[in-house]
Amino acid sequence: MGRILDLLEILPLSVSLKTRKFNLFQSLNLPHFKFRDNDILVISSKYVSMSEGSVRKLDSVKKVSGRAIDLASKYHMNAKLVELVIRESDYIFKGIPGFLLSIRDGIIAPNAGIDKSNVSSGFVILYPRQAFKTAENLRRKFLLNLGIKVMVIIADSRLMPTRIGTTGIAISCAGFEPVEDQRGKIDLFGNILKVTLKAVADSLATIGVSTMGESNELIPAVVIRNIKVIATDRKLSWHDMAVDATEDIYMRAVQYKN
Numbered sequence: 367m368g369r370i371l372d373l374l375e376i377l378p379l380s381v382s383l384k385t386r387k388f389n390l391f392q393s394l395n396l397p398h399f400k401f402r403d404n405d406i407l408v409i410s411s412k413y414v415s416m417s418e419g420s421v422r423k424l425d426s427v428k429k430v431s432g433r434a435i436d437l438a439s440k441y442h443m444n445a446k447l448v449e450l451v452i453r454e455s456d457y458i459f460k461g462i463p464g465f466l467l468s469i470r471d472g473i474i475a476p477n478a479g480i481d482k483s484n485v486s487s488g489f490v491i492l493y494p495r496q497a498f499k500t501a502e503n504l505r506r507k508f509l510l511n512l513g514i515k516v517m518v519i520i521a522d523s524r525l526m527p528t529r530i531g532t533t534g535i536a537i538s539c540a541g542f543e544p545v546e547d548q549r550g551k552i553d554l555f556g557n558i559l560k561v562t563l564k565a566v567a568d569s570l571a572t573i574g575v576s577t578m579g580e581s582n583e584l585i586p587a588v589v590i591r592n593i594k595v596i597a598t599d600r601k602l603s604w605h606d607m608a609v610d611a612t613e614d615i616y617m618r619a620v621q622y623k624n
Contacts, residue, residue: 375591378577380584387419391507394587403515406590408574411522411537412484412491413586414500420492421485454478454492472608497538498603505540517541521571534575536567542595544607566595
């Protein structure tokens with residue numbers, strides 16, 4: 367994650383409950399909190415989605431494809447939810463009762479990240495529409511409006527294979543390199559690192575998600591202060607943070623047949 371410069375600070379940002387579309391930057395520019403240069407702002411993907419109005423009433427899904435009907439029957443799911451999963455996914459490759467395991471923008475997610483929690487009954491909340499663009503625009507607004515260099519992560523909670531409970535994952539980021547290449551460096555015993563790449567954005571997302579909580583905390587964002595990352599002004603995409611499923615060590619192992 368980087369060398370600790372001073373005392374690491376993890377600062378939660380509390381807001382009032384939001385139930386409809388709102389201005390994301392204004393909601394985070396709180397009068398009682400002063401951002402500093404090089405702060406890392408970790409924001410809940412659901413909060414971003416809510417700001418965009420990316421909330422759907424399941425009953426509003428009028429057209430359901432034959433594929434959605436077939437998958438819903440096979441995996442005991444609401445066909446309208448399955449239809450949304452199909453629309454939101456790059457592809458779907460597995461399923462169990464209640465869930466379709468899909469990939470979107472390099473992220474493996476149950477039901478393409480569509481969630482029924484922290485949203486009114488009968489509604490679902492989708493992933494942000496253009497998460498990297500949103501993160502970059504937010505970074506620029508802090509710079510242009512406040513003159514402060516803030517780095518941004520849009521984060522979600524995630525189940526890890528074989529592990530109990532959720533951790534964090536970066537849906538997108540802006541202002542710093544999300545992965546640091548450690549290859550060629552020397553470890554404590556003089557060995558040359560050959561394959562190590564450090565998932566900086568995901569590690570910081572986990573800190574943020576752990577602080578935000580998963581239920582009624584009303585903490586949609588966290589500022590991480592005094593931690594070193596590699597700053598960048600280049601536009602990032604999911605290709606900077608993920609590999610294709612055909613290259614992934616776990617996915618290849620699962621799909622491999624003797």
